Amino acid sequence: MTMLLPLFILVGFIAGYFVNAIAYHLSPLEDKTALTFRQVLVHFRQKKICLA
Structure with missing residues (x-):
């Protein structure tokens, strides 16, 4: 199980x-929904890094 976590x-x-x-x-860059979607992804990525 510990081997699967980094994967x-x-x-x-x-x-x-x-x-x-x-x-x-x-x-387009002006699209606010894409920007917030990207921010959510970054937020989850930071959470994963904190958990690891």
Whole structure:
């Protein structure tokens, strides 16, 4: 189980990066929803780093 934890964090980080990149490319920079979505992703990423 302890071996899987870093893997889950890594997969979550990669998935977050791809979702972030897709949201960035699909929406204009002025789009507030994409910006908040990105902020939420960053927030969860910081939480994961704190938990690790």
